[in-house]
């Protein structure tokens with residue numbers, strides 16, 4: 001039995017049965033032969049060194065033993081790096097067996113192990129011989145090993161370098177048995193040739209090892225960088241955690257303080273609103289002294305309200321009467337003068353010449369006086385117009401105050417734990433609109449409180465709510481600069497719900513036109529352009545919308561004068577399957593008749609409508625801004641418009657001679673008020689009109 005077989009046997013005897021031994025040896029040999037190819041060149045010198053010993057023993061036996069012993073230097077790494085001989089190849093199996101052999105040797109000095117020692121000596125010699133040859137490249141090799149060791153003492157690189165070192169060791173001093181055996185038998189080249197080959201091989205190996213070491217060093221550098229990054233991250237994380245804690249503390253504090261803060265804000269808002277209410281009432285009192293007041297007339301059991309003019313109007317009217325009297329007196333004098341002039345025929349030439357000049361001068365005086373009276377009269381008439389406007393505003397403000405006083409929401413409630421109601425902005429058909437403050441978003445809003453009449457049937461209430469929800473569903477999706485935003489909707493009680501709208505602090509267009517019935521064309525133009533921009537938005541959505549209720553009261557202004565369209569209560573969603581003629585108008589009769597087109601008054605069949613309804617309404621609005629009156633049925637009531645078919649007869653629009661308005665503006669109005677629906681442009685077409693664009697020419 002060879003040394004190798006013995007060693008193998010002894011090392012495996014504790015945990016393997018004898019019958020596996022031949023198989024293992026065969027396997028081992030096969031591996032050694034298989035692995036030899038890469039190490040062949042480097043192993044050749046060893047083979048040469050070992051030749052004397054091999055004369056007494058089969059060559060593979062002693063060499064394989066030598067291999068085993070040389071591997072023992074790296075034993076800890078070898079044993080720890082793997083426990084699978086399939087993975088590590090034959091030489092690793094041999095190393096493991098060597099360890100076990102040493103253990104057995106300590107226990108028992110059998111002749112087998114004496115023999116092994118001899119072989120070990122032989123192996124030592126081979127190692128020395130190889131090392132002395134390798135010393136040709138010694139410095140580089142040392143450098144390589146030195147670097148390997150320095151790296152091996154640290155982290156991840158250490159394991160890699162251990163492997164490298166093991167490779168160095170095994171590749172230099174542990175040639176596989178089969179390979180050496182083959183070389184021994186087949187290779188008969190001169191020694192120098194082997195040495196040279198060995199040197200080249202070692203150099204190559206060293207180069208490759210150096211490259212590996214460099215790669216490992218790079219790995220190490222990256223690891224260090226990663227470690228340092230990780231530390232930085234940890235520090236940042238700590239800071240973040242601290243910040244989070246602080247933030248949490250602040251949030252907790254904020255939460256604690258929130259009710260207090262909310263109370264403070266709402267108290268302040270209430271105080272401001274109360275003083276605004278007082279101021280408003282004081283102003284109404286003062287104005288009514290000057291402008292007039294609402295009085296009550298009793299006629300039997302009937303009590304009705306009437307307007308009693310104030311002192312300002314009385315004074316103006318007295319002044320006008322005086323002027324009229326003065327004018328009449330001057331005109332009487334002028335008549336007499338003219339009579340004197342016609343009577344002068346009897347007088348002498350001299351007398352006649354003097355009288356004529358006198359009459360002419362006198363007449364000039366009267367004419368001049370009349371002109372001055374006229375000027376005064378005009379001025380007083382202008383004042384009276386102003387008075388009428390002030391009176392209208394006063395009446396509206398009085399009504400607002402009365403509505404506010406009568407409202408059940410006038411005591412600064414906070415709705416939905418969020419909206420602090422302040423002062424009443426106005427009252428519509430079925431709603432009250434309050435200025436309010438959003439305590440969550442911290443902005444002013446308009447809360448529209450829809451009250452259902454308690455007397456209404458459940459059906460009517462449900463229908464109203466359905467209608468409002470429909471309006472909400474349309475309106476809430478609209479986000480545009482020229483459309484009032486709808487923020488929220490919620491129920492207040494069984495009979496009341498609230499919609500929350502963007503607050504527009506300016507007047508609505510209705511109030512603007514009541515204060516200034518005629519707007520300069522420039523101002524009217526920019527307003528209509530904004531309205532059309534809103535309409536274009538409504539018609540460019542995937543779900544097109546017809547507003548259907550465009551009128552001055554539904555155009556609001558924010559604090560910067562930006563116009564915004566509101567009130568989508570009558571608006572219609574144009575469904576995808578609607579034909580080119582438009583959708584059916586199911587809510588005929590609704591809307592404000594001055595602003596609706598002829599097709600909406602069609603009675604013979606269900607009218608088909610489209611965005612052209614809004615084009616007509618915008619045309620009416622623009623006309624009204626420019627000329628101070630509506631083009632059709634201006635002085636008529638809604639009921640009369642319907643009765644007299646005013647709009648159905650509105651075939652052609654006429655323009656007053658004054659004020660002067662540009663032809664472009666008139667053309668736009670004519671296009672908007674095209675009687676025939678099929679010929680009238682729709683919103684997207686009319687929006688292309690050059691008058692509605694401001695691009696530089």
Ligand SMILES: Nc1ncnc2c1ncn2[C@@H]1O[C@H](COP(=O)(O)OP(=O)(O)OP(=O)(O)O)[C@@H](O)[C@H]1O
Pocket residue numbers: 425426427428429430431432433446484501502503504505507508553554556566567
């Ligand atoms: N978002 C808002 N911002 C500021 N004021 C508003 C807002 N919405 C409405 N108002 C004002 O509230 C008042 C009442 O508005 P509302 O829409 O209820 O009246 P209306 O249009 O006259 O009535 P109706 O809608 O029943 O015809 C008006 O003076 C209007 O200017």
